[in-house]
Structure formats: structure tokens, C-alpha cells
Amino acid sequence: MPSIKVAILGFGTVGEGVYRILQEKREELKKSTGFTVDVVSILVKDKMKKRTSITDVQITDDFRDILNNPTIDIVFEAIVGEEPAYTYLSDAIEKGCHIITANKKMFAKHGPALMKHAEFRNVQVGFEATTAGGVPIIRTVTNLLAGDRVKRIQGILNGTSNFILTKMRNEGSSFKEALLDAQQKGFAEADPSDDVTGMDAFRKLMILSSLAFGQQPDWDEVPVIGIDHLQAPDLIDASKEDYRYRHVADIRLNENGKMQGTVGPALIGVNHPFFNIDGVDNAVIVETEYLGSLTLIGPGAGMYPSGSAMIADLLHIIRQHEAVLIPN
Amino acid sequence: MPSIKVAILGFGTVGEGVYRILQEKREELKKSTGFTVDVVSILVKDKMKKRTSITDVQITDDFRDILNNPTIDIVFEAIVGEEPAYTYLSDAIEKGCHIITANKKMFAKHGPALMKHAEFRNVQVGFEATTAGGVPIIRTVTNLLAGDRVKRIQGILNGTSNFILTKMRNEGSSFKEALLDAQQKGFAEADPSDDVTGMDAFRKLMILSSLAFGQQPDWDEVPVIGIDHLQAPDLIDASKEDYRYRHVADIRLNENGKMQGTVGPALIGVNHPFFNIDGVDNAVIVETEYLGSLTLIGPGAGMYPSGSAMIADLLHIIRQHEAVLIPN
Structure with missing residues (x-):
């Protein structure tokens, strides 16, 4: 053989x-x-x-x-x-x-x-x-591209941030406490700055941008906000109103053919596919011309x-x- | 060319x-x-x-x-x-x-x-x-199979049923009213029996079963229950408790290597990926040995x-x- x-x-x-x-x-x-x-x-x-x-x-x-x-x-x-x-x-x-x-x-x-x-x-x-x-987003977008056209991609792309936000909301932990727990569980690096400042999500968004649109926006023109300034009481208040904070990376081609990207915390309502993505999971929504909207959810990291x-x-x-x- | x-x-x-x-x-x-x-x-x-x-x-x-x-x-x-x-x-x-x-x-x-x-x-x-x-579940499972092993597949596979359940919960409509609305909107056939009795979801489950496990269970041994006996007050009560009724088709290989399938209404909690799948969308969860759990959500039907x-x-x-x- x-x-x-x-x-x-x-x-x-x-x-x-x-x-x-x-x-x-x-x-x-x-x-x-x-x-x-x-x-x-x-x-x-x-x-x-x-x-x-x-x-x-x-x-x-x-x-x-x-x-x-x-x-x-x-x-x-x-x-x-x-x-x-x-x-x-x-x-x-x-x-x-x-x-x-x-x-x-x-x-x-x-x-x-x-x-x-x-x-x-x-x-x-x-x-x-x-x-x-483990979310097969690259293959899925690649397959879509030949016969369809991607209009927008949004994602929860950093499992560490999502784990921290989930813990702050559920247990009222401070950002620091939640981060420490993430580190102890092996979800966050000793230096977690790329995760909690949004840089890691930003980089993944740029990879998706190259794939889906054949180009990246000017890196300096994408506002990147992390989760490191969010407070537990804000998360709990939002939760009472049936909203949850998620850290969302978003890229689209606007009407003038210009790339527009943002990375930062967003309030997500109960009927949105990102509402119940808890813990270290990742999720991506791809909007296309023919298919409409496709959501993929799965483990954001891990050996297997x-x-x-x-x-x-x-x-x-x-x-x-x-x-x-x-x-x- | x-x-x-x-x-x-x-x-x-x-x-x-x-x-x-x-x-x-x-x-x-x-x-x-x-x-x-x-x-x-x-x-x-x-x-x-x-x-x-x-x-x-x-x-x-x-x-x-x-x-x-x-x-x-x-x-x-x-x-x-x-x-x-x-x-x-x-x-x-x-x-x-x-x-x-x-x-x-x-x-x-x-x-x-x-x-x-x-x-x-x-x-x-x-x-x-x-x-x-439009959910690329067949390609996704096909790709997974070569280097991984599927353990279980669950799906909201009938958009008409899901539309009807959504309307009954949101508007307190009776099953008949919701079905009529689905027919007027073009989501349900003149004869909707395959949709509302669960037969349509059952057939799709059998297609997934052949693909993922290389076999189908004995059709007679799969209990198939539709949504046609659910009452609006039940749906609204569940909703107050942060549960929603979804029509779920489920197939797995049990420990004895025997196929086990069920099709019917299920109570879904707020943190489950099926919780916020409303209207005519479909959703599928694939559980595998290596990847863990992967969820795909998208339009269940339509011309494009x-x-x-x-x-x-x-x-x-x-x-x-x-x-x-x-x-x-």
C-alpha cells in the first residue's frame, strides 16, 4: 500500500x-x-x-x-x-x-x-x-463560494473570552476571577492578552475575510475592543432583560464595495443564534446571496x-x- | 470552453x-x-x-x-x-x-x-x-466520516412543523390556525400530513442514518410522533418555564451496536442549541468521537x-x- x-x-x-x-x-x-x-x-x-x-x-x-x-x-x-x-x-x-x-x-x-x-x-x-x-468554517465557506456569494460573516471566535463572559454572567465573578478560572482549567494562556483584548478574534476574522472576500480591510481601520473592561453587574442586568453579552467579530462588504470589520462586545437577544453559545464554544454565521443565513457551532479549541x-x-x-x- | x-x-x-x-x-x-x-x-x-x-x-x-x-x-x-x-x-x-x-x-x-x-x-x-x-449537513457529515466517527445525530428537520410550533407559542394560535397560516405563506402543502405527522422528518432521519452509520434501523421500530396533537397552552406554559417544544428527530448507535431512532416533540431548555431555532429554519447536531458536538443551522427549504x-x-x-x- x-x-x-x-x-x-x-x-x-x-x-x-x-x-x-x-x-x-x-x-x-x-x-x-x-x-x-x-x-x-x-x-x-x-x-x-x-x-x-x-x-x-x-x-x-x-x-x-x-x-x-x-x-x-x-x-x-x-x-x-x-x-x-x-x-x-x-x-x-x-x-x-x-x-x-x-x-x-x-x-x-x-x-x-x-x-x-x-x-x-x-x-x-x-x-x-x-x-x-473544530468548526469546519473554512471548508464550508470554500464550498459555498463557487456557486454562491458571501455577504457577511459574524463569529464568536475566541473561546476564552466566551468562557469568561459565561462565568461572569452565571456566577457574578469579576473579570479577574473568571480569567483565573479559565487559566486554571487550561482554557487561557499564562499571558491571556491576545484573547481578552480581542486580538485573537481579530486575526481569525482577517483569515475569514481573505477567504470569503479575497481581501482584508486595512488592519488599522478595524476597531478592536476586548472583554477586559466589562463588569459582572452589567452582564447580569443584561441577562435579566433576556440579553447576553457576546464577543463578536463581524466582517462585511458594504454597498460601496469597501470592507467593514468590527470586533467587540455586543448585546445579543434571546432569538439570536449566538444567545446560547456558552463556555468555550465558537459560532459563526455566514450570510450569502442564495443560501440565506447559515450558522455553525462547535468546540473552539482543544487537542482533538x-x-x-x-x-x-x-x-x-x-x-x-x-x-x-x-x-x- | x-x-x-x-x-x-x-x-x-x-x-x-x-x-x-x-x-x-x-x-x-x-x-x-x-x-x-x-x-x-x-x-x-x-x-x-x-x-x-x-x-x-x-x-x-x-x-x-x-x-x-x-x-x-x-x-x-x-x-x-x-x-x-x-x-x-x-x-x-x-x-x-x-x-x-x-x-x-x-x-x-x-x-x-x-x-x-x-x-x-x-x-x-x-x-x-x-x-x-440549504444546511450543508450531507457534505459536512461526509467530510467528518473519513477521519472521525459519528455517534449521534439530532435534528429539527421539518420547517413546516417548526413554523407551526413557533406561531402557536408566540401568538397562542391553535394548531389549525397555525397550519392554515403556513399554507397561506406557502410553507405547507395542500396536504400537510407528511409534515405534521412527523413522516417527513422521519425520512430525512433515515437518509442521515444511511450516510452516518451505513445502515437504517428497522422502520417499524422507530416511534414517529407528529406535532398535530400539541396544544397552544402547553407550548405557552413551557415557554414561561424557559422551555420550548421542538420537533426533534434523533438517531444513534447504542452500546450494543443497534440503531436507535425517535421522532417527536421534545422540551428544549434555554441553553440548548435548538432553543432559538424559530420559523422555517432547520438545525442539526452531529456528535462525533473527536470533534465533540457540531451544530448547523440554516434555511430548511425554499427555491434558492x-x-x-x-x-x-x-x-x-x-x-x-x-x-x-x-x-x-
Whole structure:
């Protein structure tokens, strides 16, 4: 049976999720695609760290070990931050590898360039896991675009913010208390500023904007407000009136053909699809010309949801490039 | 530019929607697929009826005109009822045509046989429009299946029932009044029994069952209850307690590997994704092993939503069979 060789860059929550699913679903993947998928190399920060679950895989802290391995077909990237991730993926594309990324910070900024580069080299870029975790919003919008036209996208795109708002409303916690709880539960980073200032949601919105409209607004012209100034009593008062505060990212093309984006807290009424999105879930509403309004709700992050989004990208790439992936 | 020739069986709301989108999006489709898509034949009941909007298309009331046309690549079917739709599609597959259907009654029963037949003849079957109208639940579950495992599917699958329940709750209307309003607005058929007895939702559930689990439960073992015995005061009382009645179809594989399905009214709490699905919308929750729980909400029916679901199937078929569709 032909084999597809993959490398994983970064072995945090998401990278490990990809590795685990590839092991657990080895037989199913073989059956459904006709390929075995073999992880041959994993790029880590500290290669001395004990990883008892991994066998028969090169563990390296030098990306050149991966770049110089001519057998690798596909590179999964689950590093945090713009660099060196962008350079790594750029090099991988140049070498003719397909890439699958979960790195929203890198992709919001460098996604358009990577896509062009990949087109030129005739390889694919999977980025489902960059936006809304396990919610298949990238694939859904991609499918819609060919025969329909997207008019607007709104989303609850940051699970940490949504968890904090939910806790403040339900338990009357202060922002600080709720944030601490999110950190203790592993939903928020030690430095949570990207989440609570709205920057993380903003970046995901820019990824959706590139996808749906083929362009991004001028970043400076998008007002970005976080949840860090909301007070518990305001949330509880709103709740009594059948409203809830949600942190909403919103992008549309206005009548003059100009991109308009906003990111910030919004009061949501009881009949709105965002009303009952609690905890770390994400939700996205896509408005199109023909379909009307489509809402997707699901887990915003996590080892298996994000890993499973990357595996969905893998399957898509295999289907598109089946003939080429059979080794010569 | 290579051309794809299609026929449309049935020219009611959905058939006309397909025709209109193909005309309106002609240039976009050309650009995104590299093909022109030409409607060459439409099967109607009454070919004498004036249809001023249609030009350069054969209008026929004899399916043999379509079957004997060797240029046709793809057959869209938007007829109501099991027969003659099943025979027509079976004949079309035998001739080597891809088929795209919106016919849930036919597909719930004959879908498995059509799929096998199509596999044998190496053609595709699109059935996105059979279930939940414009909600891309078929494609989403199909994509999930390769690398994940579906454990349960629940849905609000009948827009007419949901419209009636919404009106009874909001306005205190009786079932009869609400049904009459649905009929006047064009949401319910002259004979609404399939909708209000739950049979329509049951059939869609069987289509989802075949897709997600590769099997259907014994039809006789699925309890099917409609909304036709619910009373407005019950709905209003529930609403005061922050509950709403929804008509829910539910299918899962239990621990013994046996299919378990139910269709009927259910009390839904304020934090459930089905709570705020009002009017003619549909909603589906898919629970999987890796992703967790994914919810999709959108228009359950209508000319453009259903038409657009069929066009999405068309695009998928074009992508899968690009090489074969280029005429020799």
C-alpha cells in the first residue's frame, strides 16, 4: 500500500492531537484513502524531553532535518507565533510539500502570501484549524463560494473570552476571577492578552475575510475592543432583560464595495443564534446571496477538535492529489 | 470552453431554483470550474404551460427524450414522490449520468440502492438537498466520516412543523390556525400530513442514518410522533418555564451496536442549541468521537436554498470527475 510521509512542527496540544488521531485512526484512514499515513519526523523545542508514546519517529529540534528529508509529502504546523513558522512553511512549500497549519497569528498576516506561493508550486494549504477550532468554517465557506456569494460573516471566535463572559454572567465573578478560572482549567494562556483584548478574534476574522472576500480591510481601520473592561453587574442586568453579552467579530462588504470589520462586545437577544453559545464554544454565521443565513457551532479549541480539523485538511489534500502522492 | 450538459426533472420551486442559479451564476461557474453548464432539457408535467423565462431548452413531458439524449452528463431531479423518480434516476445512472436529487421521499427508501448502482457505474449521487434544505449537513457529515466517527445525530428537520410550533407559542394560535397560516405563506402543502405527522422528518432521519452509520434501523421500530396533537397552552406554559417544544428527530448507535431512532416533540431548555431555532429554519447536531458536538443551522427549504444545495453537489461532481467530463 502506498504511504504518505508527514512531519509535525510543534508538539503542544494541537500537534500531539494530530499525532494521536493519525495513530488511532491508522486503519480507518488506510481503508478510506488507500494510503497509510506515516509520521516520520516531529520538530520540538526540547528533544531531550521524554515522550514515551512516540516510537519510530525522528524527534528533532532542527527544521533542516525535516526540510532535507526528500520523502516528506505533507507538513503539519502547530507552532505559536509568526516566526519561525512562516519561514518554515515557506521553505516547505518551495520544496513541494503540502502544508497544514493551525497557526492563526502567522496565517492572518502571511496567509495570502503562502496561498500564492502554494498555487505557484502546485501544492495545497490546509488552514481549517486556524479559525474556530473544530468548526469546519473554512471548508464550508470554500464550498459555498463557487456557486454562491458571501455577504457577511459574524463569529464568536475566541473561546476564552466566551468562557469568561459565561462565568461572569452565571456566577457574578469579576473579570479577574473568571480569567483565573479559565487559566486554571487550561482554557487561557499564562499571558491571556491576545484573547481578552480581542486580538485573537481579530486575526481569525482577517483569515475569514481573505477567504470569503479575497481581501482584508486595512488592519488599522478595524476597531478592536476586548472583554477586559466589562463588569459582572452589567452582564447580569443584561441577562435579566433576556440579553447576553457576546464577543463578536463581524466582517462585511458594504454597498460601496469597501470592507467593514468590527470586533467587540455586543448585546445579543434571546432569538439570536449566538444567545446560547456558552463556555468555550465558537459560532459563526455566514450570510450569502442564495443560501440565506447559515450558522455553525462547535468546540473552539482543544487537542482533538483542532487535531481533527487538521486531519480533515489532510483527507482533502489526499483526495485532490491522489495521483501525485503515489510514490515513484 | 468545455461544456457540461444537464437535464432538470421537475420544474416546481426547487427545479426552477436550480435553473435560475445556473443562469445567474453562469459566468462565475465558468470561472471557478472551467466549464460552461448548459441546461439542455427540462422534464415537466404540462409542456403547454407558458414559461417565458426559459429559452434554448427542450421542454418535454417524456423522460425518454432525456434518456435518449447522449450528450447529457448530469441529471437534476426535483420531482415529488417515489415513482417515477426512482425509475428515472436508475435509468439515468445505467446510462452513465451523474444524478443530483432533492427528492427525500424517494431517497429515504431507494437511496442505498441508488448509491450502490452509482458506484457500480462509477457515477456520483448528490443528495444534499434531500435533507435540511440549504444546511450543508450531507457534505459536512461526509467530510467528518473519513477521519472521525459519528455517534449521534439530532435534528429539527421539518420547517413546516417548526413554523407551526413557533406561531402557536408566540401568538397562542391553535394548531389549525397555525397550519392554515403556513399554507397561506406557502410553507405547507395542500396536504400537510407528511409534515405534521412527523413522516417527513422521519425520512430525512433515515437518509442521515444511511450516510452516518451505513445502515437504517428497522422502520417499524422507530416511534414517529407528529406535532398535530400539541396544544397552544402547553407550548405557552413551557415557554414561561424557559422551555420550548421542538420537533426533534434523533438517531444513534447504542452500546450494543443497534440503531436507535425517535421522532417527536421534545422540551428544549434555554441553553440548548435548538432553543432559538424559530420559523422555517432547520438545525442539526452531529456528535462525533473527536470533534465533540457540531451544530448547523440554516434555511430548511425554499427555491434558492434548495437550489443552491444542488449546485453545491454539481460543483463537487465537477471537481471529482473533471477529466471525464471533458467531451471526447
